[in-house]
Amino acid sequence: MKRTRLCDLLGIEHPIIQGGMVWIANAELAAAVSNAGGLGLISPNAGMSPNDDQVENLKEQIEIAKSLTSKPFGVNLPILNNPHIEELVTAVINAKIKVAVTAAGNPALYTSRFKEAGIKVLHLVAAVRHAQSAERRGVDAVIAEGYEAGGHNGLDELTTFTLIPQVVDAVTIPVVAAGGIADARGVVAALALGADGVQMGTRFVATRECAAHQNFKEAILKASDTDTAITGRKLGPTRILKNEVASKILEMEAAGASAEDLLAFIGSSRSRTGQFEGDMVNGEAYCGSIAGMIKEIRSVGDIIRSIADDYGAVLDNLK
Numbered sequence: 001m002k003r004t005r006l007c008d009l010l011g012i013e014h015p016i017i018q019g020g021m022v023w024i025a026n027a028e029l030a031a032a033v034s035n036a037g038g039l040g041l042i043s044p045n046a047g048m049s050p051n052d053d054q055v056e057n058l059k060e061q062i063e064i065a066k067s068l069t070s071k072p073f074g075v076n077l078p079i080l081n082n083p084h085i086e087e088l089v090t091a092v093i094n095a096k097i098k099v100a101v102t103a104a105g106n107p108a109l110y111t112s113r114f115k116e117a118g119i120k121v122l123h124l125v126a127a128v129r130h131a132q133s134a135e136r137r138g139v140d141a142v143i144a145e146g147y148e149a150g151g152h153n154g155l156d157e158l159t160t161f162t163l164i165p166q167v168v169d170a171v172t173i174p175v176v177a178a179g180g181i182a183d184a185r186g187v188v189a190a191l192a193l194g195a196d197g198v199q200m201g202t203r204f205v206a207t208r209e210c211a212a213h214q215n216f217k218e219a220i221l222k223a224s225d226t227d228t229a230i231t232g233r234k235l236g237p238t239r240i241l242k243n244e245v246a247s248k249i250l251e252m253e254a255a256g257a258s259a260e261d262l263l264a265f266i267g268s269s270r271s272r273t274g275q276f277e278g279d280m281v282n283g284e285a286y287c288g289s290i291a292g293m294i295k296e297i298r299s300v301g302d303i304i305r306s307i308a309d310d311y312g313a314v315l316d317n318l319k
């Protein structure tokens with residue numbers, strides 16, 4: 001696979017990042033991705049109960065990851081509406097983590113603190129103007145995510161295919177493509193659009209190492225191309241597997257429910273109920289529309305190796 005600027009920036013072999021995934025991107029997953037030559041990311045809530053201490057949980061997860069890999073790994077930090085963000089930032093700095101991936105919020109807030117501590121900062125964006133603003137704030141790279149992606153998406157709902165080349169043309173720092181990538185074809189396509197690497201989420205859910213519940217992993221294997229939907233547009237578009245909860249949210253939206261009513265119905269832990277507890281009726285299962293292509297639960301190493309192995313053949317096909 002091509003060695004890009006992203007590899008040099010992050011000290012990794014393959015330009016592949018495993019995206020943060022709120023309840024399920026645990027130390028085992030992140031370490032497996034880093035050991036396979038990519039960059040694994042831990043999410044502060046991974047594996048914890050809703051009332052547990054998020055900061056202590058992150059510290060624990062970091063220690064576990066350190067015991068499982070000597071390679072660089074990072075932490076995903078959604079900024080907006082997070083009452084513990086200051087303590088989480090301090091925990092990441094104190095633990096001397098190599099990479100912080102900030103999301104859902106203003107990159108002006110923490111970038112300089114991380115950079116002063118020698119930590120590389122990547123910021124998640126979903127529109128050109130946000131990428132330019134993140135670059136001005138001094139981030140080292142942006143992750144540009146199209147709305148094919150699982151989980152929370154940008155308000156403008158741009159596709160990966162249209163977003164990446166426009167962001168690439170608008171900034172000089174490396175751009176990582178996210179949303180709808182799960183094999184070597186997707187990686188080659190992203191690099192052809194000018195990206196320096198990819199971030200994948202949904203593909204890494206259906207792995208042996210991910211903390212996702214088996215029911216969630218199997219639901220991804222069963223999903224077809226049309227089995228995800230964007231819900232919760234009043235709160236922020238969120239791509240989830242179609243199920244009873246998705247139908248209910250869509251019904252409420254069609255009936256004009258307010259943001260408050262939607263929030264009251266969805267709550268803060270319905271996503272945990274689906275993704276970590278495996279309740280595929282009452283839970284929200286964040287999932288990208290590439291799920292229809294994922295047919296097997298595999299090990300992380302196997303997935304990254306096959307992307308590296310298939311990369312050359314995909315390129316040869318273009319000649």
Ligand SMILES: Cc1cc2nc3c(=O)[nH]c(=O)nc-3n(C[C@H](O)[C@H](O)[C@H](O)COP(=O)(O)O)c2cc1C
Pocket residue numbers: 018019020021022023043076078103124145148149150151152178179180181199200201202203205275285286287288289290
């Ligand atoms: C189950 C799940 C949970 C996610 N949670 C987060 C999160 O907590 N923070 C974040 O920045 N992105 C989150 N994402 C987005 C991923 O990090 C990644 O950018 C996205 O999955 C890429 O698109 P793909 O699903 O098509 O691979 C989540 C995605 C999934 C599938």
